[in-house]
Amino acid sequence: MLKDDIFTGMITLTEENYLKALYRLSLETEEISVKDIADSLDIKMSTVNSMIKRLAEKKLLRYEKYKAIELTEKGKKMALHILRKHRLTELFLSKVMGLGWEEVHDIAEQIEHIQSDLFFDRIDEMLGHPKFDPHGEPIPDANGKLPVFKATQLSEGVINKKYKLTGVLNHETAFLKFLDSVGLSIGSVIVIKDIQDFDRSMSVLLNNKSKTIFSQTVCENLLVV
Amino acid sequence: MLKDDIFTGMITLTEENYLKALYRLSLETEEISVKDIADSLDIKMSTVNSMIKRLAEKKLLRYEKYKAIELTEKGKKMALHILRKHRLTELFLSKVMGLGWEEVHDIAEQIEHIQSDLFFDRIDEMLGHPKFDPHGEPIPDANGKLPVFKATQLSEGVINKKYKLTGVLNHETAFLKFLDSVGLSIGSVIVIKDIQDFDRSMSVLLNNKSKTIFSQTVCENLLVV
DNA sequence: TTAAATTGTTAGATTAGTCTAACTTTTTAG
DNA sequence: CTAAAAAGTTAGACTAATCTAACAATTTAA
Numbered sequence: 001m002l003k004d005d006i007f008t009g010m011i012t013l014t015e016e017n018y019l020k021a022l023y024r025l026s027l028e029t030e031e032i033s034v035k036d037i038a039d040s041l042d043i044k045m046s047t048v049n050s051m052i053k054r055l056a057e058k059k060l061l062r063y064e065k066y067k068a069i070e071l072t073e074k075g076k077k078m079a080l081h082i083l084r085k086h087r088l089t090e091l092f093l094s095k096v097m098g099l100g101w102e103e104v105h106d107i108a109e110q111i112e113h114i115q116s117d118l119f120f121d122r123i124d125e126m127l128g129h130p131k132f133d134p135h136g137e138p139i140p141d142a143n144g145k146l147p148v149f150k151a152t153q154l155s156e157g158v159i160n161k162k163y164k165l166t167g168v169l170n171h172e173t174a175f176l177k178f179l180d181s182v183g184l185s186i187g188s189v190i191v192i193k194d195i196q197d198f199d200r201s202m203s204v205l206l207n208n209k210s211k212t213i214f215s216q217t218v219c220e221n222l223l224v225v
Numbered sequence: 226m227l228k229d230d231i232f233t234g235m236i237t238l239t240e241e242n243y244l245k246a247l248y249r250l251s252l253e254t255e256e257i258s259v260k261d262i263a264d265s266l267d268i269k270m271s272t273v274n275s276m277i278k279r280l281a282e283k284k285l286l287r288y289e290k291y292k293a294i295e296l297t298e299k300g301k302k303m304a305l306h307i308l309r310k311h312r313l314t315e316l317f318l319s320k321v322m323g324l325g326w327e328e329v330h331d332i333a334e335q336i337e338h339i340q341s342d343l344f345f346d347r348i349d350e351m352l353g354h355p356k357f358d359p360h361g362e363p364i365p366d367a368n369g370k371l372p373v374f375k376a377t378q379l380s381e382g383v384i385n386k387k388y389k390l391t392g393v394l395n396h397e398t399a400f401l402k403f404l405d406s407v408g409l410s411i412g413s414v415i416v417i418k419d420i421q422d423f424d425r426s427m428s429v430l431l432n433n434k435s436k437t438i439f440s441q442t443v444c445e446n447l448l449v450v
Numbered sequence: 451t452t453a454a455a456t457t458g459t460t461a462g463a464t465t466a467g468t469c470t471a472a473c474t475t476t477t478t479a480g
Numbered sequence: 481c482t483a484a485a486a487a488g489t490t491a492g493a494c495t496a497a498t499c500t501a502a503c504a505a506t507t508t509a510a
Contacts, residue, residue, distance in 0.1 A: 014497065034458060047498055049459060054496090066458065066505065096321075097347050110339045116332045122322050239467065260487060272468055274489060279466090291475065291488065 011058075013113050016082050017041065018051055019060060022071050023079035031068035077144045084140040085120050086112040087133040092123045094134065095186070101134065101171045117142075132166035134186065136223030154190060155200065155219035163190045163224035170221040182212055190224060236283075238338050241307050242266065243276055244285060245337075247296050248304035256293035305365040310345050311337040312358040317348045319359065320411070326359065326396045342367075357391035359411065361448030379415065380425065380444035388415045388449035395446040407437055415449060 011019075021040045025032045034052070038045045056063040060075035071079060089111045093104040114120075121142065124130075132138055136151035151166045165188045168175065179185070183206060193211065194203040200216035214222075236244075246265045250257045259277070263270045281288040285300035296304060314336045318329040339345075346367065349355075357363055361376040376391045390413045393400065404410070408431060418436065419428040425441035439447075 012496075035456085043497090044499065045458065046460080046500080051497075093344075097344075097351065099343065099347060103343060107339065107341045107344050110341070111336070114332065114335045116335070118324065118328055119318075119322075119332050122324060126322065237466075258487075259489090268467090269469065270488065271470080271490080276467075 011060075011078065014051075015055065015058075015060075016078075016113055018055060019071070019075055019079040020082050020086075022061065022069070023076065023083065026071060026076075032070070033068065037069070080140040080144040080146065082112055084142075084144070085114070087137060087139045088120055088123050088127065088130075091127050091130055091133055091139075096123075096126060128187075130166075130186075132223065132225065134167040134171075136167040136169065149225060151223040151225045153220050154192070154202070154214070154222040154224050155216060157192050157202075157219075157224065159192050159195060161192070163192075164188070165190060165222060166225050167223040168221050169223065175221060178218075182206065183210060184222075190222070236285075236303065239276075240280065240283075240285075241303075241338055243280060244296070244300055244304040245307050245311075247286065247294070248301065248308065251296060251301075257295070258293065262294070302369045305369040305371065307337055309365040309367075309369070310339070312362060312364045313345055313348050313352065313355075316352050316355055316358055316364075321348075321351060326401075355391075355411075357448065357450065359392040359396075361392040361394065374450060376448040376450045378445050379417070379427070379439070379447040379449050380441060382417050382427075382444075382449065384417050384420065386417070388417075389413070390415060390447060391450050392448040393446055394448065400446065403443075407431065408435060409447075415447070 018037070018041070021037055022032065025036050025040060029036065034045050034048050037052070038048045041048070052061060052063050052069060055061050055075070059072055060078065061072055062070045086108050089108040090104045093099045093107055094101055099107070124142070130139055131147045132151045138147045138150055140146050153169070154163060157163055165184060165186055167186070168179070184190075189207050191205040191208075192202050193205055196202070200219070202214050202219055203211065204214055205211050243262070243266070246262055247257060250261050250265060254261065259270050259273050262277070263273045266273070277286060277288050277294060280286045280300070284297055285303065286297055287295045311333050314333040315329045318324045318332055319326055324332070349367070355364055356372045357376045363372045363375055365371050378394070379388060382388055390409060390411055392411070393404070409415075414432050416430040416433075417427050418430055421427070425444070427439050427444055428436065429439055430436050
C-alpha cells in the first residue's frame, strides 16, 4: 500500500491544485519560482518546497535546488485535463443550468476534481464539444490537446470573413443584456460588412439576418474564431 | 486557527461520510455499534473509535464507552443535507444528463460533497422539486425535513385512486424499456381500474389515456404516491 | 563589490485520517 | 457460570499537507 499512488498514477486533490497553478503560471512567466506558486496558492514557500519535491518524484515536474520549476509532459497533460474539466463545468453551469457567470467559478473549482470521464464527456456532448469558454480561453480536448488557435477580438477582424462568437471579455450585466437585445449568443455568426475609419465602428451582419453597427468598444469585447 | 471548525461548523469530507453512514445505519438497526460503522465504511474499528470521539466533541453524535452511538439532531440534520444532495444529484445525472442509473451512484458520491446551496437549489428547481428519488427513497427538503409519506408499491394500491409514479424498484434495462414502451415515466398518473384475484394483476389507466394490464411483478416494482 | 533584501531550504511541529498491535470489556455458547 | 469469541479501546506509528523558525543562497542596489 505504501507509495501506491506512484504506481497507479493517482493524484490527490491538493496535487491537482498545484498542477493547475503550475500550468497557469507557465503561461504568464518564463521561469516559475517557488514564490510564484506560494503566492498563487496562498501558502508558505516551505510548504511549496516540500510539495514540489513530491511532485518531482512522481515525474510531474522537473526540479533542482534554486532552479526554475517546469512541468513535465505528464504533468502538463494532467494539468490540461483538470483545466478541461474546469472550463467545461463553467460553461455547463452557465449555459445548461443558467447560473450567473460570477457564480460559476467557485462551484467549478470543486467540480473539476470529480473523477469520471463519463460525466465530463456527457457535459462536453451536451455543450456541443465547445472549443472555447466564454472568456475566449481554449478548452483542451479529451486527449489534453489545445486547439491551435485562440479566439481573437472581433475588432481585429477583416471584412467579409465569417466569424463565430465564442465568448466575451466584458461580463457586466449591461453588456450581456445588450448582446441579448441584438440577438447575439455563443455560436452566433458575425460578418463584418464595413469598418469606419474615423471611430473603428463596424457594420455587421448577424446570423445572416439582421444588420447593425457595433462600436469599437463592443467589437473589442467580442471573442470570435 | 486551531479548532476553527468547531466554531464555524465546517466539516471535512471524511466526517460527512461518517455522518451519512451513521444515518443509513440508524434506519437499519436499533443500536449502532463501532463495528457497524467500520464494516459499512470498510475501515478499522480503531479508526472509527477515534473519529467518533471527534464527532462527539463537535456535538454531531452522542457517545459513551461501550454504548451504542446516536446522531444528535445537529448530526442528523447534516446527514440529511448530504443525503438530499446525493439523491438530487442522482436524479439530475439520470434525468437531465441522461446517464444510466447504474452509472450515477459513483458520481453522486463525489458531487454530494460540493458546497454550494445555489448549485443544488438550481438542480432541485430543474427537477421540479422532486419528493422521491427513482428508488422510491424520499428526498429531504432544503430544511432537512423528510416528506411524511414514503412511496409505496402500486401492488398495495386500491381501485380508482389516483397514483403518481415516483420511482421503480427494478432498474434492469429490460424493465425500464418496458415502462418506456407503455409510455410510463416519473410523474405519470396511474389509476387502478380492476384487480384480478387469481394472479393479482391489475387493469390500469395511464395518464388518463391508455388502458393496459400490469402483472403482479410489474406492480410490485412501481413506486407510487 | 559588498551589504541588504529577497528568495529558497531545512528541521521540526501540528492536524486529519488511517493503520497495527496489545489489551480490556461485553456477549455468547457450552 | 465461566471460558472463548466478539467487540471495543488505547497506544503508538505513518502519510499528506500544512505551519513556524532558523539558516543558506541568490539577487539587487548603493
